[in-house]
Amino acid sequence: xxxxxxxxxxxxxxxxxxxxxxxxxxxxxxxxxxxxxxxxxxxxxxxxxxxxxxxxxxxxxxxxxxxxxxxxxxxxxxxxxxxxxxxxxxxxxxxxxxxxxxxxxxxxxxxxxxxxxxxxxxxxxxxxxxxxxxxxxxxxxxxxxxxxxxxxxxxxxxxxxxxxxxxxxxxxxxxxxxxxxxxxxxxxxxxxxxxxxxxxxxxxxxxxxxxxxxxxxxxxxxxxxxxxxxxxxxxxxxxxxxxxxxxxxxxxxxxxxxxxxxxxxxxxxxxxxxxxxxxxxxxxxxxxxxxxxxxxxxxxxxxxxxxxxxxxxxxxxxxxxxxxxxxxxxxxxxxxxxxxxxxxxxxxxxxxxxxxxxxxxxxxxxxxxxxxxxxxxxxxxxxxxxxxxxxxxxxxxxxxxxxxxxxxxxxxxxxxxxxxxxxxxxxxxxxxxxxxxxxxxxxxxxxxxxxxxxxxxxxxxxxxxxxxxxxxxxxxxxxxxxxxxxxxxxxxxxxxxxxxxxxxxxxxxxxxxxxxxxxxxxxxxxxxxxxxxxxxxxxxxxxxxxxxxxxxxxxx
Numbered sequence: 001x002x003x004x005x006x007x008x009x010x011x012x013x014x015x016x017x018x019x020x021x022x023x024x025x026x027x028x029x030x031x032x033x034x035x036x037x038x039x040x041x042x043x044x045x046x047x048x049x050x051x052x053x054x055x056x057x058x059x060x061x062x063x064x065x066x067x068x069x070x071x072x073x074x075x076x077x078x079x080x081x082x083x084x085x086x087x088x089x090x091x092x093x094x095x096x097x098x099x100x101x102x103x104x105x106x107x108x109x110x111x112x113x114x115x116x117x118x119x120x121x122x123x124x125x126x127x128x129x130x131x132x133x134x135x136x137x138x139x140x141x142x143x144x145x146x147x148x149x150x151x152x153x154x155x156x157x158x159x160x161x162x163x164x165x166x167x168x169x170x171x172x173x174x175x176x177x178x179x180x181x182x183x184x185x186x187x188x189x190x191x192x193x194x195x196x197x198x199x200x201x202x203x204x205x206x207x208x209x210x211x212x213x214x215x216x217x218x219x220x221x222x223x224x225x226x227x228x229x230x231x232x233x234x235x236x237x238x239x240x241x242x243x244x245x246x247x248x249x250x251x252x253x254x255x256x257x258x259x260x261x262x263x264x265x266x267x268x269x270x271x272x273x274x275x276x277x278x279x280x281x282x283x284x285x286x287x288x289x290x291x292x293x294x295x296x297x298x299x300x301x302x303x304x305x306x307x308x309x310x311x312x313x314x315x316x317x318x319x320x321x322x323x324x325x326x327x328x329x330x331x332x333x334x335x336x337x338x339x340x341x342x343x344x345x346x347x348x349x350x351x352x353x354x355x356x357x358x359x360x361x362x363x364x365x366x367x368x369x370x371x372x373x374x375x376x377x378x379x380x381x382x383x384x385x386x387x388x389x390x391x392x393x394x395x396x397x398x399x400x401x402x403x404x405x406x407x408x409x410x411x412x413x414x415x416x417x418x419x420x421x422x423x424x425x426x427x428x429x430x431x432x433x434x435x436x437x438x439x440x441x442x443x444x445x446x447x448x449x450x451x452x453x454x455x456x457x458x459x460x461x462x463x464x465x466x467x468x469x470x471x472x473x474x475x476x477x478x479x480x481x482x483x484x485x486x487x488x489x490x491x492x493x494x495x496x497x498x499x500x501x502x503x504x505x506x507x508x509x510x511x512x513x514x515x516x517x518x519x520x521x522x523x524x525x526x527x528x529x530x531x532x533x534x535x536x537x538x539x540x541x542x543x544x545x546x547x548x549x550x551x552x553x554x555x556x
Contacts, residue, residue: 121504125174
């Protein structure tokens, strides 16, 4: 018995030793952003929902920079016809340039991206194929498209481009849905809500007024803008079949779930059926979540879908879907069974871990580089007074990290470092390798609180590969390109090039693979949106590999 106990203790110690931990480096980083939601006694719903994060290399120096979305000043109450005021610098959106070694400089004013309106989220994509990533900011009100000028500044081209939208925009993604080599733009919208429609919700006694449940408001259709190639976009929401399916959207993610070569779009809806827009390849989409088993939980109920990701967690070549929810609902994991979906929150371990949690920003990421995609979730309830009515639920919650053990998940938050013990009101999270060491780092935007920069300290000796694709016939970013990697030991992994996922956020477009103990990759296969298939063999790991799309259809 003693020997058995010793073996268990030693095994547990080895497990702890091989798991990377995260460090909070915010204080020394120079990134001193605080989200200002402008909380009011009126409990305007927008106060609880901001804001997103974007990680992208805006200046082309090889280091990911950080853009953080902020709220705006609200009157208490808002007079009829008055709009949120963003003129005070406290409410500006902020862009921080990465100086290296986890140091950042605020370049907001020089870059010209302080914004207007009450901010929600951000999307990143090189819509004009000039090699410089552009930035789209969603708002309650008019959205903003910033064209990257290549000199450290951006120009607001919203009016020329025709993508201002209206209403309450939230998650967005650049995606070449028609495979013409130009990035189009999909924008999810949340509710048919404005200040005039704000009603009293909750008990009528001091401290008990609550943010209204989305059931109190009507859904609204999402938007699809087709890139015309001349700096303008056309709203094709009606023609493409998107407008026929209103929702209560928040997070957005893309993948080719049925492997037909056309990129599909998943929208996380709040207390409304989830939506999977299948790309039919003829310029139109069909909404298939109900038909394919991804609209509801295992009991046929809706849930508060907020953050979402779309990736192959079990390494079978078929991309799966994760959507988080509010406490008492369980987070939803939908396993892709060759084109249809199975709700597997229970058998995967996710349900037991998440029953009392409320999630926002999220992603499948291989944080320990073992070749299996783990799950990270930013948490915190939407109701800042939830503990008055449900004492077992917390408004502020720590980050959650679920390690993937061959398709089953275990909660390793307690082993992930001190930042995972701190209660937060997390919202958007950007995921990316901020120091190019091969381990994925985090930037967390917190509602009405300071943002966090969390460094993945790695150190477990596992190998990795970052793949940066450059399209030629396809869109320059290679958004929608599908990657298949086979490591030396035979482990096969699959991914798609995308900046979308999480909650109202954009992450590193470079595709990250953990290789475990394999120092080399046997095969890296890239299927570009143009149809070109490119194969690279015997690729060395532990580096950033830039791959340019070949001009011919035979690949390399």
